Amino acid sequence: MARSKQYNEQEVLEKAMSLFWRNGYENTSVRMLEKEMGINQFSIYASFGSKQGLFLESLKCYKSKVNCMFEKFKNSTNGINDIKDFFYDSVQVPIEVGNYKGCFLTNTYNEFAEAEDQIINTQMVEFMGGIKQLFIEKIRSDKSKDEQTVLKQANYLLLAKHGLAAASRVNDKQEIEDYIELTFKNL
Amino acid sequence: MARSKQYNEQEVLEKAMSLFWRNGYENTSVRMLEKEMGINQFSIYASFGSKQGLFLESLKCYKSKVNCMFEKFKNSTNGINDIKDFFYDSVQVPIEVGNYKGCFLTNTYNEFAEAEDQIINTQMVEFMGGIKQLFIEKIRSDKSKDEQTVLKQANYLLLAKHGLAAASRVNDKQEIEDYIELTFKNL
DNA sequence: AATATTTCTAAGCACTTGCTTAGTTTTAGA
DNA sequence: TCTAAAACTAAGCAAGTGCTTAGAAATATT
Numbered sequence A, B: 001m002a003r004s005k006q007y008n009e010q011e012v013l014e015k016a017m018s019l020f021w022r023n024g025y026e027n028t029s030v031r032m033l034e035k036e037m038g039i040n041q042f043s044i045y046a047s048f049g050s051k052q053g054l055f056l057e058s059l060k061c062y063k064s065k066v067n068c069m070f071e072k073f074k075n076s077t078n079g080i081n082d083i084k085d086f087f088y089d090s091v092q093v094p095i096e097v098g099n100y101k102g103c104f105l106t107n108t109y110n111e112f113a114e115a116e117d118q119i120i121n122t123q124m125v126e127f128m129g130g131i132k133q134l135f136i137e138k139i140r141s142d143k144s145k146d147e148q149t150v151l152k153q154a155n156y157l158l159l160a161k162h163g164l165a166a167a168s169r170v171n172d173k174q175e176i177e178d179y180i181e182l183t184f185k186n187l
Numbered sequence C: 001a002a003t004a005t006t007t008c009t010a011a012g013c014a015c016t017t018g019c020t021t022a023g024t025t026t027t028a029g030a
Numbered sequence D: 001t002c003t004a005a006a007a008c009t010a011a012g013c014a015a016g017t018g019c020t021t022a023g024a025a026a027t028a029t030t
Helices: A009-023 A030-037 A041-048 A051-065 A067-075 A080-098 A104-111 A118-140 A147-167 A173-185 B009-023 B030-037 B041-048 B051-065 B067-075 B080-098 B104-111 B118-140 B147-167 B173-183
Strands: none
Touching: A009 A030, A009 A041, A009 A051, A009 A104, A030 A041, A030 A051, A041 A051, A051 A067, A051 A104, A051 A118, A067 A080, A080 A118, A080 A147, A080 A173, A104 A118, A104 A147, A118 A147, A147 A173, A147 B147, A147 B173, A173 B147, B009 B030, B009 B041, B009 B051, B009 B104, B030 B041, B030 B051, B041 B051, B051 B067, B051 B104, B051 B118, B067 B080, B080 B118, B080 B147, B080 B173, B104 B118, B104 B147, B118 B147, B147 B173
């Protein structure tokens, strides 16, 4: 009864994610998205509703991309060493996927840290909270640590992870490796 | 022979710095600056040449604001403990000055990390390089450490400082304190 | 008091932003 | 083969961007 779409929504979404990842939300215009996605603005709005809608879908897309890393992290059983591996995996992903800068989610968290946007803000707080909870569980598996130490170390590692994601945008491999190694010497 | 300025350049500059600090460069418009500084666009351009000129002056203004902290750091003589104090001072300044988010320079470093702007980029690389050199000297004052360890620990602390500045925009006091304490536990 | 010189106001420049819409093209079902 | 419904193109909207400018207002000197 009608014409069918000439593009694959998943395909163009990944291209959008890639652009948002590289430039952030504010510094990515709909015109740039048009070019990168290879479709007209009309099609963008038809498929994703708004620039923000497209961005939220891009975040979901990114989450599913790093999901296998999270699964591996969740299911591993070596306590704190798992967290260290998780750190190394975190900085490896952007390089593998195509030399992007930092973690898309952490970049977003920083960009919207003091902004008004409630929807995106909530997404981010949720995400960071989830990671913290995982850290707590991993650290707790070392029974010798009391609860206060567990929470202290979880706080420490959460900031270290956040900082690493921020710093990894501008620092080289050696600096990052030194950082991770010394970070875990303190536990 | 003529009318005199109805505003103090230093005063309006500090207001501009405050706005840039809170919002970053791209998300601060000249119209917003007009309101915050309380003067017309014409006056902004007469005094500072361009938005970028005003931003560079704002960076200088910030540097001089935190300069006494740097001086204290340089002139202290307790090696690594000075760096730790420096970390604490760093997160304290934004709170004292008016509850701002993170370090203005580090925020800027992040915002321009992958941008085209050469002038601002150079300023930032210079700034971070200076801090790293200070760290190296402080760590070297412990004669028991070989040069390789010194450099490793300097890298580590530079990333930690950078990460702390990024993370301190969104984390609370307790998390930050836990982070600093554990960061220096094993050095 | 008159004047020369600077400051200031406010309108406007061309360009970019997110988003919409009128109108054309395509295509599956009758 | 005709037609109705969806997909597409491209132009355009109002609002916001950094920056400029014509003209009014103010004031230190003569």
